Structure formats: C-alpha cells, structure tokens
Amino acid sequence: MALSKQEWLALEKKAFELRKLCLQTTFWAGSGHVGGGMSVMDLLTVMYHKYLNIKVEDPKWEDRDRFILSKGHAAIAYAPVLCDKGFNDVEMLKTFNLSGSKMGMHLDSNKVVGVDASTGSLGHGASIAAGTALAARILGKDYLTFVATGDGELGEGSNWEGFMTMNHYELSNCIVFIDRNHCMIDGPTEEVMKLEPLADKMVAFGFNTIVVDGNNINELCDAVDAAIARSKEKCAPTCIIMDTQKGAGIKSIAGDYHCHYMALDDDTFAKYNKELEEDYAARVARAEKEGK
Amino acid sequence: MAGGFVYNAIDQTEVATAEIYGKAIADIMAKDPKVVAITADLAKSTKLGDVLKVCPERVINVGIAEQDMFGVAAGMARAGIIPFLSGFSAFTSMRACDQLHTDICYQNVNAKIIATHSGTSFGQAGSTHHAIVDLAIVRAMPNMTLIVPADGFETANAVNAAYENVGPYYIRINRGFDRVLYDSMDYGFEVGKAVEIHEGTDITVIACGSCVFQAREAAKFLENSDGLKVRVLNMHTIKPIDRDAIIKAVLETRRIITVEDHSTIGGLGSAVAEVVVESGKACAFRKLGHPDKFAPIGLQEDIMSEVGIDANGIIAAVREVMKADFEEDENWDDEF
Numbered sequence: 001m002a003l004s005k006q007e008w009l010a011l012e013k014k015a016f017e018l019r020k021l022c023l024q025t026t027f028w029a030g031s032g033h034v035g036g037g038m039s040v041m042d043l044l045t046v047m048y049h050k051y052l053n054i055k056v057e058d059p060k061w062e063d064r065d066r067f068i069l070s071k072g073h074a075a076i077a078y079a080p081v082l083c084d085k086g087f088n089d090v091e092m093l094k095t096f097n098l099s100g101s102k103m104g105m106h107l108d109s110n111k112v113v114g115v116d117a118s119t120g121s122l123g124h125g126a127s128i129a130a131g132t133a134l135a136a137r138i139l140g141k142d143y144l145t146f147v148a149t150g151d152g153e154l155g156e157g158s159n160w161e162g163f164m165t166m167n168h169y170e171l172s173n174c175i176v177f178i179d180r181n182h183c184m185i186d187g188p189t190e191e192v193m194k195l196e197p198l199a200d201k202m203v204a205f206g207f208n209t210i211v212v213d214g215n216n217i218n219e220l221c222d223a224v225d226a227a228i229a230r231s232k233e234k235c236a237p238t239c240i241i242m243d244t245q246k247g248a249g250i251k252s253i254a255g256d257y258h259c260h261y262m263a264l265d266d267d268t269f270a271k272y273n274k275e276l277e278e279d280y281a282a283r284v285a286r287a288e289k290e291g292k
Numbered sequence: 293m294a295g296g297f298v299y300n301a302i303d304q305t306e307v308a309t310a311e312i313y314g315k316a317i318a319d320i321m322a323k324d325p326k327v328v329a330i331t332a333d334l335a336k337s338t339k340l341g342d343v344l345k346v347c348p349e350r351v352i353n354v355g356i357a358e359q360d361m362f363g364v365a366a367g368m369a370r371a372g373i374i375p376f377l378s379g380f381s382a383f384t385s386m387r388a389c390d391q392l393h394t395d396i397c398y399q400n401v402n403a404k405i406i407a408t409h410s411g412t413s414f415g416q417a418g419s420t421h422h423a424i425v426d427l428a429i430v431r432a433m434p435n436m437t438l439i440v441p442a443d444g445f446e447t448a449n450a451v452n453a454a455y456e457n458v459g460p461y462y463i464r465i466n467r468g469f470d471r472v473l474y475d476s477m478d479y480g481f482e483v484g485k486a487v488e489i490h491e492g493t494d495i496t497v498i499a500c501g502s503c504v505f506q507a508r509e510a511a512k513f514l515e516n517s518d519g520l521k522v523r524v525l526n527m528h529t530i531k532p533i534d535r536d537a538i539i540k541a542v543l544e545t546r547r548i549i550t551v552e553d554h555s556t557i558g559g560l561g562s563a564v565a566e567v568v569v570e571s572g573k574a575c576a577f578r579k580l581g582h583p584d585k586f587a588p589i590g591l592q593e594d595i596m597s598e599v600g601i602d603a604n605g606i607i608a609a610v611r612e613v614m615k616a617d618f619e620e621d622e623n624w625d626d627e628f
Contacts, residue, residue: 062372109399116370121394127363128395134352134364135371138328145367158391161360168355 003221005291007050011217012287015045016280019249021080021093023276026262027269029076029097033105035246035259036150037077039181040069042215043148043242044081051224053143056086059113065143066132068117070125070159071150071179072106079103079112087114123156125149126176130165133174137234144231148177152184155193160205166237167206175227176207176239179214181246183257199241207239214242215249217283218290249279312444313406313465314339316451317376322346327455328368330354330377332361338378338408339468358383362391362403369401374455380414381407381423381464385430396460397433404454404461410440411501411553412587412595413466419586423464428558430462431531437483438531440464440552440560442504443473446528449481457483464501466592471505473526484529486537492523495610496541496548500527500560502592503551503580503601510606522610530563538567547576547613551601553592556581576616578609 003011019041026032048054053065069078076096083090095101102111106120117128129147136143149159166174184192195201202209210226212219220242227238246260247253250272253262264272321327321343329335329343330352343351354360358379365375377384384407385392396403410423430438437459441447447465454461479487489504490511499507504526511522523545525537541548548568550561561579568575580601587595596602600609 066371068367117366118394118399121390123359124363124391124395127360127391128367128370130360131364131367131369131375132371133367135368135373138350138368138373139326139371141371158359158363161354161357162363164357165354165360165364169352 002292003218005287008218008287008291009284011045011049012280012283014049015042015217016276016283018045018077018080018084019276020273021084022077023264023269023272025080025093025096026076027264028094031261031263032076032097033073033261034076034250035183035253035257035262036071036179036181037074038248038250039215039244039246040071040074040148040179041077041248042217042220042244043177043179044077046217046221046224047146048081048085050221051228052146059087063141063143066116066129066145068119068125068129068132068145068147070119070129070147071122071153072119075103075105075107078107078115082112082114085114088112122150122153123158126159126162127165129174129176130162130169130171133166133171134169136173137169137171143173144228145174146177147174148179151178151180151182151195151198152189152192154178154195154198163202163205163207170234171237172231172233172235174237175224175231176237178202178239178241179244180241181244182255183246183260185257185260187257202239202241206236208236209239209241211241211243214244218287249276251275251279311339311468312447313378313408313451314342316448317406318342318346320451320455321350324374325350326372327374327376328352330361330365330375332356332358332379332383334379334408337380338406340378358388359391362388362395365403366391366395366399366401369403370399374402374404376404376406378406378408380421381410381426382421384462385423385426389429392430393433397435400435400459402458402460405463406451407462407464409467410464411466411592413468413502413553413592415587415590415592415595418589422587424553424555424582424587425558426464427530427552427554427560428562431558431563435460436531437461437529438464439483439529440500441528442501442526443470445474445477446481449477450528453481453483466502470502473505473508481528484532484534486525486527486529486534488523489526490522490524492521493545494521494547495614496523496525496545497551497606497610498525498527498538498541498548498560498564499551500530502553502596506596506601506603507551507606509603510610513603513607514610518611520610520614527560527564530560533563533567535567538564539571539573542568542571542573542575546574547616549578549580549606549609549613551580551606553596553601554581555584557584576613578613580605580609
C-alpha cells in the first residue's frame with residue numbers, strides 16, 4: 001500500500017527534523033558518527049513514526065515490536081529519534097558522549113529507554129533479532145522484530161550465522177535492513193572488502209530480498225509493507241537492502257566515506273544545517289510531484 | 293533446595309555429570325514453558341536427550357555457531373524466555389567471548405550457560421578442546437555468577453539455583469564420568485558459600501570441580517599418614533567468591549593451597565589470592581593448576597597426575613607448604 005502524499009510529506013518533515021536534531025546532537029557532543037547516522041535516518045523515521053507497534057508510556061510492553069540497531073554507532077541518529085519520540089528527555093541529548101552521561105557513543109539498553117539491545121560491537125544484531133523472533137514463535141506472540149545492520153558490518157561472520165538461523169527457522173517475523181551506504185572507515189566497501197553481489201548473497205542465504213533506495217521514504221515504505229505482508233505466515237525472512245548515501249541530506253559530505261566520524265565547528269554546523277534545509281526542499285518537491 | 297528436583301544415588305552412579313544436567317533441565321522444562329534449551333550442534337554431547345523427549349519444540353539448535361547461540365539466547369531472554377545454552381566450555385568462553393561479554397553480561401540478561409567438557413576432561417582431544425583459561429575469562433565479566441560443580445549432585449543443585457535466580461550464570465562442568473563426592477543433593481548447597489567437606493586446622497586446601505574429590509582423598513591420606521588436619525573447602529562458586537570462608541581459613545590455618553583443573557593464572561587460585569592479599573594477613577600460599585603453557589594430551593586423570601592436581605600432587609604440596617614457618621625474624625629465606 002503506497003504512501004499517500006500527505007503521509008509521505010509528514011514523514012519527510014519528521015525525517016528532516018530528526019536530521020537537524022542529529023546534527024545538533026553532534027554539535028553538542030563536539031563530534032559523532034554523522035555519516036552512518038544520516039544514511040539510516042530515513043529508516044529510523046519510518047520505523048518510529050509509521051511501523052513500530054510500541055507504547056511510549058510502556059516501553060517494556062511485552063507485545064511491542066522490537067527494533068535492533070545492529071550498527072550501534074548510528075546512536076547519534078538513534079538517540080535523537082528515541083528522545084523526540086518521548087522515551088527520553090530531549091535534554092539528555094546535550095549530554096551525549098559526555099562524561100557521566102547515560103548516552104554514550106553506543107547506546108546501553110539498560111540506561112536509555114526504548115533501546116531493545118545494547119549494540120556497538122558489530123555483527124551482534126542479527127542473532128539477537130533471530131532470538132527475539134524465535135521467542136515470539138515459542139511464546140505465541142505476534143510482535144515483529146526489525147534489525148538494521150550496516151554494510152561494512154557484514155564483514156563480521158557472526159551476521160551470517162544469524163542469517164542462517166533466520167532462514168532455517170523461517171523467521172518471516174524478522175525483517176532485516178542492510179544500510180548499503182557503500183562506505184567503511186577506511187574507504188569504499190568494494191575497495192576495503194568486496195560485498196557485491198550482496199543481493200545474490202542474501203538470496204543464497206534464503207532471504208526474500210528487496211533492493212530499494214533507502215533514502216527515498218516512499219520506496220522504503222513500499223518495501224517494508226511487502227515484508228510485513230508476508231510476516232504472518234511462517235516462510236523465508238525478508239531482507240531489504242537499502243541503497244543509501246553516507247551523510248545523506250548533507251550535500252557536501254554525502255557519499256564520502258570520510259564523514260564516518262567527524263567533528264563540527266560553528267561554521268560547518270551552520271553550513272550543514274543549510275544543506276539539510278536545501279535537501280528537505282528538494283524532498284518536498286519530489287513528494288509533491290510523485291506523491292498521490 | 294526449595295522448588296528444585298531431587299536425584300538419588302543411583303542416578304549419580306549410573307549417569308555422567310552432563311547427563312544429570314540433562315535430567316535436571318528436562319525436569320525444569322517440563323514444568324516451565326518459558327525455559328528453552330539452545331545448543332550449537334551438541335545436543336547429544338551435552339546430554340539434551342531427555343529434553344528432546346519432553347519438549348523437542350523448545351530445543352533450538354543453531355548449528356555450529358556459538359556466537360549465534362549467545363545472540364539468540366540474549367534476544368530470547370529479553371523477550372521473557374529463560375534460555376539454557378549448552379556447549380563445550382572452550383567455545384562458550386572463547387569462540388563467543390564478545391557475545392558472552394556484550395549480549396549476555398553487559399545486557400545482564402537472564403541466560404544460563406552450561407559449559408561442558410571443561411578443564412582437561414576432554415583431554416585426548418587436545419588443546420583446541422581443553423578449557424583451562426575459561427575461568428579467567430568468565431570470572432572477569434561483570435554480572436556473571438560462575439559455578440564449578442564437583443559432581444553430578446552439585447551440578448543438579450547448580451542448575452536448579454541458576455533457574456531460580458535471575459541473571460547470567462555460567463556453570464562449568466566436565467565431560468562426565470566424575471568421581472562421586474556427595475551421596476545426595478542435600479548437603480547445604482548455596483551459591484557463593486563454600487562447603488567444608490573435610491575438617492582441619494593445620495592447612496586449608498581450596499578446590500573446585502574435579503579437584504575437590506582429589507583434595508578430600510589427599511586430606512584423608514594425610515590424616516592417617518602424617519597426622520595432619522587438612523581442611524578442604526569445595527569452592528563451587530568462583531564468583532561471587534566466599535570471602536568469609538577464605539579469611540576464616542587464613543586466620544585459623546595460616547596455610548592455603550588452591551587446586552583446580554585450570555591455568556594458575558586467573559582462575560580459582562587467583563580469586564582466592566586476591567582475597568588473601570587484600571586481607572592483609574600473612575598466609576603461606578600455593579596455587580596448584582596448569583602452569584602457563586598448553587596442557588598435554590591424554591586422559592584427564594593422567595593429565596591431572598602429570599600436572600600435580602590429583603591426590604598425590606596435593607599431598608606433596610601440603611607437605612611442602614607445611615614447612616613454611618612464621619618466625620618473626622628478618623630471615624625471609626626460610627619462610628617458604
């Protein structure tokens with residue numbers, strides 16, 4: 001079911017606000033994982049503002065959908081999403097990365113409300129998600145489990161162990177997102193460690209595999225809708241490979257692997273904010289033109 | 293043991309320690325639908341046969357993938373399940389160390405790890421399958437309770453305790469075929485409390501796992517042959533360690549020997565030594581265990597003999613440590 005134009009525009013607005021808050025948090029913290037945070041922000045937006053069946057007033061509700069951010073370094077994006085949603089005070093973002101804060105560079109699920117798994121060591125999310133989804137089957141619950149991994153992260157072999165378990169137990173109630181931003185710390189993924197043909201790999205691992213533009217909210221929602229549609233029946237799990245740009249939304253760094261982790265001074269903060277506004281204007285124009 | 297299950301002496305003599313685990317977990321799973329057994333292609337080796345008969349739908353096999361096993365367990369535990377993972381201790385402590393640290397301990401989830409084939413109990417398999425550094429690794433992890441049962445009855449007690457208490461537990465058992473220490477489960481097992489299995493005031497031998505039986509045999513022998521009163525403590529819980537029992541041993545016997553089927557670095561001996569040193573009280577002290585090198589290949593009893601952690605090794609060590617004096621003079625050469 002495609003997004004209505006109105007819904008698309010509302011999600012673009014929220015994604016824009018959250019990107020601004022992510023940038024603001026980076027500025028408060030002095031530095032942060034801007035690149036991988038921005039590439040996954042559209043997913044975080046649609047998860048927390050369209051799909052996840054969660055209760056802010058009851059964050060540990062046992063029937064809630066789960067979201068596991070395997071690429072835990074994107075906390076600089078995730079923390080603003082969780083605060084904006086109401087799980088934590090937005091004021092906490094001013095302490096991000098600072099001594100004594102509950103919010104470190106990678107979020108602790110026992111300290112930050114709304115976090116389903118403590119990640120940061122890469123390659124852990126897939127197995128945790130598989131266990132969460134298996135638990136739903138054993139306990140007879142209908143909740144869904146979503147997990148987002150990075151692309152460079154897939155070098156960790158443990159991901160593929162988790163993928164095998166999802167396939168073996170036909171965990172269609174578990175939906176995997178791969179943030180394919182093509183970048184790692186040391187350079188482009190295909191130069192540091194080849195991932196392609198990634199979609200073929202996921203198909204070979206038994207996944208119903210969908211490739212979308214992960215920075216196009218409308219396309220992304222279509223893919224999530226398709227994955228959810230098949231989640232009620234026990235069958236092959238779905239993997240959505242999100243083709244994204246590292247630093248998406250900020251023109252001067254988008255697609256550049258150097259933006260993995262960066263410091264912001266006053267001038268770059270102002271410049272990037274301006275670029276986010278320009279990007280938002282372009283996104284609105286696209287939604288106005290293509291939306292229905 | 294409130295709420296636990298009771299096994300009789302016939303069970304103990306007829307089945308291996310790991311099989312007692314299989315029976316204990318099968319009983320727990322039969323009554324609690326939220327308990328799930330997870331294994332990494334070792335359901336048979338870790339004696340989950342009884343569980344497979346009782347509730348096969350709650351036995352999850354992840355294949356040969358220990359890292360996955362821990363992640364799956366963490367996800368399940370967060371969703372309200374009590375997972376009991378079983379695997380060889382070499383792999384549960386080392387292959388999946390990051391997952392044990394981060395998914396289980398850091399998240400402080402209610403997962404129970406049954407680490408089998410520990411120490412050199414799979415001695416012929418060689419160092420790839422020996423687990424002689426696992427205590428050092430696991431002991432250092434926050435939130436973890438670490439138990440090394442001495443026989444089948446103690447294993448059943450430990451499994452029941454792990455089930456009844458919330459939080460991560462690591463129960464380190466052998467391949468099986470342990471010497472029988474107790475004649476029932478009813479000897480006052482309590483997590484974090486050492487059990488005195490032989491009274492004595494001359495020296496204290498603190499042991500865990502397969503070395504406890506050896507220590508008791510040594511104590512009996514020394515009483516008859518040397519007239520020595522050797523206190524033997526079964527320190528089944530390595531963490532949290534029973535500080536009171538250790539301090540009491542320091543004050544009352546002034547001589548301590550630790551013995552374990554583990555490296556002398558980081559295991560029981562180190563844990564006891566930390567307490568002794570922090571007590572500020574003088575105490576002759578000797579750690580028996582594997583020296584800082586990989587263990588030889590062979591049957592466990594042969595390896596224990598070679599390394600000096602069997603009854604004969606303990607007897608020799610006791611005689612040596614008994615020579616230490618506590619004169620209040622300036623001559624340190626004759627102290628030990």
